[in-house]
Amino acid sequence: MSKITFILNGKTVSVEGNPGVRLLDVLRNEFKLTGIKEGCGEGECGACAVLLDHKIVNSCSVVLANVDGHEITTIEGLKETSRYQVIRDSFGHAGAVQCGFCTPGMVIATESLLYDNPTPTEEDIKIGMSGNLCRCTGYQSIIEAVKKASEDGDGLW
Amino acid sequence: MVEQIIVKSVEEALSRLSERKYIIYAGGTDLIVQNRTVSEAPIPFKNPVLYCANLKELKYVKEGDDYLYIGAMTTLSELLTYESVPKLLKEAIEQMASPAIRNIATLAGNLGNASPAGDSLVPLYTLNALIKCQSVKASRLIPIQDFFVGLKKTALTDSEMITEIIIPKNRFKSTMYRKVGTRKADALSKVSFAGAYSIVHDKICDFRISIGAVNVTVVRRFDIEAKLIGKTIEQAQKMKNQIISLYLSSIKPINDQRSNIEYRTQVTKNLISAFMDTLD
Known part of the structure; x- marks a missing residue:
């Protein structure tokens, strides 16, 4: 048993228990943050993406132990920011959402990319989104959405 | 449930390793996939685990006159931000997995996992890298080609952990x-x-x-x-x-x-x- 303390969506939280559980399960089951999805379960699809210290990670591939002392932001936490509004609108405008299963992960990947590089080239966008799979859109509209978010969100990142 | 410890210092990690065998857990992106069973279940590790990813004293890249020193818990993404990291290694890292994995995975983890398809191993062989294996008693510098002794087998003993990767400064044409x-x-x-x-x-x-x-x-x-x-x-x-x-x-x-x-x-x-x- 261990006590793991971290910042979750801006609030300090503690979890007592097995440190060898997946961050994904803790977020969904303990904190009822169901915006993140489990897709492949082995770090290849990005549906479970969250931000760890403002960088994208797959919550299915992170154990709770490694989160100790860090800051986690999920799609629910990101939703409170003005940057999220820009990403949401640009995804809507570009038609980058169909079934929606990958979308929370795609939005997290967009935030992680733009936080690191507010003016990405198309190649930067492709690399930034390379760990996130979408079975509906064919990706072009997602790339356009990220481009538009970068333009419309000028100064936010 | 096996014993699982979040270690607070390298000293603590080495002292525990001197007592018994542990799985040394860095980013864990390979270990979690290899050990997981079903969704929502804790990872059923077969041996006790030392969680080492948050050891700040092993997160660094230092440049000396002749060598580059990489702390074992430095993530792949962090390595890409250093000018001193050789281009050959950066090119390999840029093609490893995805940004989300590179943000937690480490070179030491890729070495410890010892897969013949470990992508960072290939440039590290060409760069004549040395692997620093530390125990409570001593530290050994092992040339990378001697570090791997067989399929998924390394020269690391149960009482040692990789603390540093050392790369000679090469100037290639x-x-x-x-x-x-x-x-x-x-x-x-x-x-x-x-x-x-x-x-x-x-x-x-x-x-x-x-x-x-x-x-x-x-x-x-x-x-x-x-x-x-x-x-x-x-x-x-x-x-x-x-x-x-x-x-x-x-x-x-x-x-x-x-x-x-x-x-x-x-x-x-x-x-x-x-x-x-x-x-x-």
Whole structure:
């Protein structure tokens, strides 16, 4: 048993228990943050993406132990920011959402990319989104959405 | 449930390792996939675990006069931000997995996992990297080709952990890294390749090739490389077929879900040939 303390969506939280559980399960089951999805379960699809210290990670591939002392932001936490509004609108405008299963992960990947590089080239966008799979859109509209978010969100990142 | 400890210092980690065998857990992106069972279940590790990812004292890149020193818990993404990290290694890291994995995965983890398809291993062989293995009592610097002793087997003892990766500063005329996989991101290599050479007074003075995923460990043959030292580019080009067949005799590719013997052999040939064509 261990006590793991971290910042979750801006609030300090503690979890007592097995440190060898997946961050994904803790977020969904303990904190009822169901915006993140489990897709492949082995770090290849990005549906479970969250931000760890403002960088994208797959919550299915992170154990709770490694989160100790860090800051986690999920799609629910990101939703409170003005940057999220820009990403949401640009995804809507570009038609980058169909079934929606990958979308929370795609939005997290967009935030992680733009936080690191507010003016990405198309190649930067492709690399930034390379760990996130979408079975509906064919990706072009997602790339356009990220481009538009970068333009419309000028100064936010 | 096995004992699981979040260690607070390297000193604590080493002292615990002196008492019993532990799984040393860094980023864990391979360990979690290898040990998981079903969704929502805690990972059923078979041995006690030391969680080491948050050891700040092992997160660094330091530059000395002749060597570059990389702390074992430095993530792959962090390595990409240092100018001093060699281009050959950066090219390999940029093609490893995805940003989300690179943000937590480490070089030491890739070494400890000891997969013959570990992508960072291939440039580290070519760069003559040294692996620092530390125990409570002593530390050993092991040349990378001696660190891997068999399929998924390393020279690391149960009481040791990798604390640092040391890379000699090399000035090559040119280097070449290639990864052949099925998808651009998140692919495991069918074959990977890291070559480097230098030329002085129109003669080859340094020539190195490392090939991954074609044998139980990365293939690096100092004896074949030596045949090209002192040769002009023209002489080297004439020896190309001989060199390729020497390498082919030292690879032992397998058929698996990612590729097959014929493909891996042909790609190995092509990559050596392409690298030798870059001699200039």
